[in-house]
Amino acid sequence: MTGLSAKHLNVWFGSGRDRVLAVDDVSFSVASGASFGLVGESGSGKSTILRALTGLAPNWSGEMMVGNEVLQGQRSSAFYKQVQMVFQDPYASLHPRHTVDQMLSETLYLHGVGEIDTHVEKLLDDVGLGNAFRFRYPHQLSGGQRQRVAIARALAPEPEILLLDEPTSALDVSVQAEILNLLTDLRSEHSLTYVMVSHDLAVVGHMCEEIAVMQNGKIVEIMPVADMRSMQAKHDYTQHLLKSSQGYERREFNG
Amino acid sequence: MSKDTDLLEVDDLWVKFPTRTETFEAVRGISFRLGRERLGIVGESGSGKSMTGRAILRLIRKPGIVTANRISLHGQDLMKLTEKQMRNVRGKQISMVMQDPKFSLNPVMTIGDQIVEAYRLHARATRSEAHAKALEMLEAVSIRDPERVFRAYPHEMSGGMGQRIMIAMMLIPDPEILIADEPTSALDVSVQTQVLSIMDRLVQERGMGLIFISHDLNLVSAFCDRVLIMYAGRIVETCRADRLHEAKHPYTRGLLNSLPRLEEPRERLDVLKRDPAWREAASVVDDQ
Ligand SMILES: Nc1ncnc2c1ncn2[C@@H]1O[C@H](COP(=O)(O)OP(=O)(O)OP(=O)(O)O)[C@@H](O)[C@H]1O
Ligand SMILES: Nc1ncnc2c1ncn2[C@@H]1O[C@H](COP(=O)(O)OP(=O)(O)OP(=O)(O)O)[C@@H](O)[C@H]1O
Ligand SMILES: [Mg+2]
Numbered sequence: 022m023t024g025l026s027a028k029h030l031n032v033w034f035g036s037g038r039d040r041v042l043a044v045d046d047v048s049f050s051v052a053s054g055a056s057f058g059l060v061g062e063s064g065s066g067k068s069t070i071l072r073a074l075t076g077l078a079p080n081w082s083g084e085m086m087v088g089n090e091v092l093q094g095q096r097s098s099a100f101y102k103q104v105q106m107v108f109q110d111p112y113a114s115l116h117p118r119h120t121v122d123q124m125l126s127e128t129l130y131l132h133g134v135g136e137i138d139t140h141v142e143k144l145l146d147d148v149g150l151g152n153a154f155r156f157r158y159p160h161q162l163s164g165g166q167r168q169r170v171a172i173a174r175a176l177a178p179e180p181e182i183l184l185l186d187e188p189t190s191a192l193d194v195s196v197q198a199e200i201l202n203l204l205t206d207l208r209s210e211h212s213l214t215y216v217m218v219s220h221d222l223a224v225v226g227h228m229c230e231e232i233a234v235m236q237n238g239k240i241v242e243i244m245p246v247a248d249m250r251s252m253q254a255k256h257d258y259t260q261h262l263l264k265s266s267q268g269y270e271r272r273e274f275n276g
Numbered sequence: 277m278s279k280d281t282d283l284l285e286v287d288d289l290w291v292k293f294p295t296r297t298e299t300f301e302a303v304r305g306i307s308f309r310l311g312r313e314r315l316g317i318v319g320e321s322g323s324g325k326s327m328t329g330r331a332i333l334r335l336i337r338k339p340g341i342v343t344a345n346r347i348s349l350h351g352q353d354l355m356k357l358t359e360k361q362m363r364n365v366r367g368k369q370i371s372m373v374m375q376d377p378k379f380s381l382n383p384v385m386t387i388g389d390q391i392v393e394a395y396r397l398h399a400r401a402t403r404s405e406a407h408a409k410a411l412e413m414l415e416a417v418s419i420r421d422p423e424r425v426f427r428a429y430p431h432e433m434s435g436g437m438g439q440r441i442m443i444a445m446m447l448i449p450d451p452e453i454l455i456a457d458e459p460t461s462a463l464d465v466s467v468q469t470q471v472l473s474i475m476d477r478l479v480q481e482r483g484m485g486l487i488f489i490s491h492d493l494n495l496v497s498a499f500c501d502r503v504l505i506m507y508a509g510r511i512v513e514t515c516r517a518d519r520l521h522e523a524k525h526p527y528t529r530g531l532l533n534s535l536p537r538l539e540e541p542r543e544r545l546d547v548l549k550r551d552p553a554w555r556e557a558a559s560v561v562d563d564q
């Protein structure tokens with residue numbers, strides 16, 4: 022049972038005039054078994070925070086912890102058994118020349134999970150893809166089918182912490198409901214800890230108890246879900262975000 | 277019957293993928309028309325939405341097979357054009373924003389060079405004019421620091437920045453039709469509104485036809501004029517977008533019920549019980 026935290030985390034890319042401080046003095050902590058949401062502006066650093074936690078950001082400062090361990094340098098394979106991530110861009114994260122079966126079997130094997138065949142079938146079934154998809158390559162799948170393969174792969178090592186970057190952004194709402202229910206069940210059965218990025222406030226509201234709102238590299242506000250539901254935001258940007266989430270308003274352009 | 281306001285007419289479109297053992301039918305005989313409007317396509321993951329968009333542009337990769345009675349653009353049958361003529365249609369008349377935008381950008385060329393190149397193919401402009409225009413376009417899609425992004429490579433962009441760059445690029449040739457496949461799925465609502473109003477303006481001011489593929493039912497309902505609902509390669513229902521919430525087909529009803537709602541928290545979400553009969557029923561004819 023493991024929580025995680027970040028203290029005064031900075032992450033930057035590039036140098037000189039192209040330097041970007043993608044994550045700017047960010048602190049948060051997620052208790053073991055909790056589910057924490059990250060929402061905010063496109064380009065505000067949400068994915069970068071998750072990538073930094075998994076050791077994929079080269080330049081950073083501050084402190085990151087998983088359980089009682091301070092994270093430093095290369096992550097071990099034990100770390101990846103404990104912490105798994107679903108990437109925002111499923112196409113880029115799936116090996117183009119490996120079938121779904123190869124990807125899942127390999128992950129199971131790497132993490133010492135036995136009965137690989139049965140497990141692959143179960144994983145595919147869990148994410149709503151039948152055995153028919155087992156021997157397909159990524160390019161033979163639709164966007165949402167690829168996203169579900171990425172979720173199945175992250176679940177394969179039975180991690181304690183899941184970092185989910187827009188995990189249902191390519192799914193229609195019926196499949197989304199199935200995946201969110203699956204995540205809810207897994208969490209209550211195994212007290213998993215989630216950090217979930219989504220631009221869909223209803224999804225984050227459904228899944229998370231606490232939500233951090235980001236803008237331009239900074240967390241501007243951390244709010245309990247009840248405040249989000251009742252539209253009680255302290256920061257201007259959050260208010261603006263909650264207001265825009267009430268729907269697209271048509272305008273007439275007279276040309 | 278085609279009307280003179282129609283830009284595009286698709287008649288009995290099929291997309292098939294033969295495998296060793298069987299042939300998989302991704303799109304199964306659909307027909308619809310597009311005018312100078314915002315036409316939404318929603319439907320289950322894997323129901324054939326992206327393949328429909330790609331088939332119109334004849335971008336289905338081998339071994340996929342596309343057949344149709346007709347895909348006509350202003351009365352010109354795209355199915356009969358040579359590959360060379362098709363390239364012209366793709367560049368100038370119909371643009372498509374793909375579902376995985378970063379994969380449609382060239383990974384080894386800076387964003388700025390790609391926009392400048394696309395712009396100069398379309399308009400006579402000096403490099404510095406094109407440069408200024410590119411920065412302007414990046415700003416229009418709410419990119420915070422256009423100068424940096426201009427010099428950056430696609431892998432240095434966030435998910436939503438990639439989507440916005442792709443939309444900006446696809447609008448350069450001033451297309452008559454834009455096919456946008458989940459174009460705003462990685463955007464926060466506030467940037468999304470910005471980007472949608474750019475497309476909206478092109479439909480209203482210049483009469484562009486927009487095919488908007490999305491799983492966001494609330495958005496489609498508010499933003500589009502009409503909606504096609506796809507299931508297992510067929511169109512199971514069509515309706516006015518603002519009436520989507522009164523949709524009748526059990527699949528569409530099921531979709532509406534599985535939406536999480538911020539105001540009404542629930543332990544678990546309703547899931548759909550899929551009826552095999554939905555798969556067998558004939559495609560509805562889009563006659564609006
Ligand atoms: N490899 C990289 N090199 C340079 N800059 C990068 C790199 N990765 C991310 N950035 C920059 O860091 C900033 C934050 O990006 P990030 O992907 O974390 O945003 P995000 O909040 O996930 O946005 P979105 O919701 O659009 O996915 C952006 O300005 C982006 O251009
Ligand atoms: N090369 C291929 N070989 C076999 N089947 C394929 C191939 N490419 C796509 N398919 C199948 O065609 C069907 C339709 O795919 P399409 O990409 O159009 O779905 P979609 O409606 O866009 O779904 P999503 O919402 O998940 O993106 C899917 O079931 C997919 O698995
Ligand atoms: Mg991101």
Ligand SMILES: [Mg+2]
Binds near residue numbers: 163164165325375
């Ligand atoms: Mg698709």
